Amino acid sequence: MSGSNSSxxxxxxxxxxxxxVHSMPVPVDDDARRRTRAGxxxxxxxxxxxxxxxxxxxxxYFVIRPExxxxxxxxxxxxxxxxxxxxxxxxxxPVPAPSLAxxxxxxVAGGGACDAACEKRLYLQRQLREMTGRDRDRIDKLWxxxxxxxxxxxxxxxxxxxxxxxxxxxxxxxxxxxxxxAPGHALEDHLYIVDPMGRWxxxxxxxxxxxxxxRDLDRLLRASASWDRAGR
Numbered sequence: 001m002s003g004s005n006s007s008x009x010x011x012x013x014x015x016x017x018x019x020x021v022h023s024m025p026v027p028v029d030d031d032a033r034r035r036t037r038a039g040x041x042x043x044x045x046x047x048x049x050x051x052x053x054x055x056x057x058x059x060x061y062f063v064i065r066p067e068x069x070x071x072x073x074x075x076x077x078x079x080x081x082x083x084x085x086x087x088x089x090x091x092x093x094p095v096p097a098p099s100l101a102x103x104x105x106x107x108v109a110g111g112g113a114c115d116a117a118c119e120k121r122l123y124l125q126r127q128l129r130e131m132t133g134r135d136r137d138r139i140d141k142l143w144x145x146x147x148x149x150x151x152x153x154x155x156x157x158x159x160x161x162x163x164x165x166x167x168x169x170x171x172x173x174x175x176x177x178x179x180x181x182a183p184g185h186a187l188e189d190h191l192y193i194v195d196p197m198g199r200w201x202x203x204x205x206x207x208x209x210x211x212x213x214x215r216d217l218d219r220l221l222r223a224s225a226s227w228d229r230a231g232r
Contacts, residue, residue, distance in 0.1 A: 072212040073193065073202040074182065082198030083178050087168045090150065095168055101198040102232035103140040104221070109175060110188035112149030119155065121191055122165065124210060128191075129163070131214045135221045137230035138196075141165040146172035146187070182206070193217065196228050 087095040106125045110118045122143060129139045143165055145151065151159075151167060159165040172187065179200055181187050191213075193202035201220070204213050221228075 071202075071216055072209070073204045073216045075202060076200050079195065079199035079201045080178060082194070082200075083174075085170050085174050085178065087144075087170050090145070090167060090169060098198065100142070100194075102196055103230075104138055104196055104217075104224075104228070105140050105142050105192075105194035107142045107144060107179070107192040107194055108188075109144045109146055109179065109192070111147045112145045112151050112169075114151055114155055118188065121188075122155075122159065124191060124208070124213075125165070127210055128214055128217060131210065132217060132221060135218075136163075138221060138228060143167045144175060145169045146175055179203075193220065195220070195224070 082097055082100060085097045087097055087100075089095060106128055108118070108121045108125050110121070114122070125141050125143075129136050129141060132139060141163070143151075143159065145167060146169075148169075156167070159167065176187060179187060179192050180203075181189055182203065182205075185206060189206045191204040191208065192200055193204070193216075194200050202216060
């Protein structure tokens with residue numbers, strides 16, 4: 001019997017120890033996950049803080065308007081974002097459409113030959129900018145030529161004098177996807193106001209009163225004073 005017990009113990013010792021190894025769950029880094037969530041919330045909060053002045057200023061201007069106040073120019077609601085227009089310099093050099101953003105724009109559109117009515121709008125454009133006084137450095141003048149005609153040399157020279165009017169060429173059909181005239185009028189009948197983010201916001205009447213139009217422009221400049229700065 002003792003021999004039997006001894007042999008059993010020896011057999012047990014001789015057998016290798018067998019362990020079942022199971023895959024262990026990967027521990028979840030809760031701290032890293034919390035940091036990621038916190039970082040995302042901080043980023044969203046920062047974006048909200050940056051956008052708040054813009055939203056508040058436009059909300060005040062467009063929605064919470066004093067009783068009895070009316071706009072002379074036509075408001076574009078909602079404002080129309082600048083599309084990827086195929087813009088070029090007069091010599092054909094491509095110009096990225098987003099490069100127009102950064103300043104308030106007074107936009108005139110028309111053929112390169114520029115008749116008397118076109119010259120009148122370009123003069124109004126210059127007059128409006130100067131009427132804004134110390135805010136004029138927040139405004140650029142832009143003439144969008146919608147055909148292949150070259151502007152008359154004397155007019156081009158006058159427009160290049162400081163402060164210069166930028167002259168770019170764009171196909172009429174492409175521009176019509178962004179700016180639109182009043183019913184019954186042509187694209188070149190108006191002066192258009194575009195904000196520093198490239199959004200078309202106002203359309204002046206045909207043959208506008210410069211003083212009344214300047215009041216509208218002044219309100220826009222004051223509403224954006226908390227976030228818009230001169231220069232691109």
